[in-house]
Amino acid sequence: MKAQGRVVVGIILSAMTISTAWSKDFCSYRNTNQLSWDPQFPDAVRSFFGELRDNHFSDGQLVADQALERLGGPPDDLKSQRDGLVLAAACKAHSCPEEGAAVIACPSTIVAVAVVRYYQQCYAETSGDRCEQRPTVTMYFRDRNTMAGRDALEQWIAARPINWGEPSPPPVILEYRAADGTSIRPPNVIPGRPRSKIRSSGGSVPRVLADHAAATA
Secondary structure, three states, rough: HHHHHHHHHHHHHHHHHHHHOOOHHHHHOOOOOHHHOHHHHHHHHHHHHOEEEEOOOOOOOEHHHHHHOOOHOOOOOOEOOOOEEEEEEEEEEOEEEEEEEEEEEEOEEEEEEEEEEEEEEEEEEOOOEEEEEEEEEEEEEEOOOOOOOOOHHHHHHHOOOOOOOOOOOOEEEEEEEOOOOEEEEEEEEEOOOOOOOOOOOOOOOOOOOOOOOOHHO
């Protein structure tokens, strides 16, 4: 009986140790991969977006799922920002041009999320019906008034040229939205620049059914 008691106590202590490891201090991790394995992080992302669905780049997929796909792939190290914020960034497994980032107010409040997506723009008047993958970075903010995390996301975007591999990189569209999907300010457009390095390759770009420009006008 004593031996059985020691086993039970050992199991309880082990469970307590595992529980303590997931401390919900998102800023304590070294990189985004470690962060994404914390079971409380996906819950925080889903809480941030709620049931918001995307109809511009996919057929009604939850935006939270799109963000988690990108934050769960090849990771960057977490980077400290001003005002006690931390930036966590990564890219989608087997489709690394599709990137994502989250800005965290330590220890565990997500204040902003960015999702990098692409839509096809085709030019039927040119030979071969040439199509380009037009990159769009949609930034979502918890507070639509202060837009906390905006500087961190814009600097992250500026530091890593976004391109699916076009020989002449197209401009990048920046969208600013509240966490409920409503627009905060008009989109901004920055010139395209060649990507210095793509961390991995593969995957295909989802083709959207509606014209993106009309959908976001």
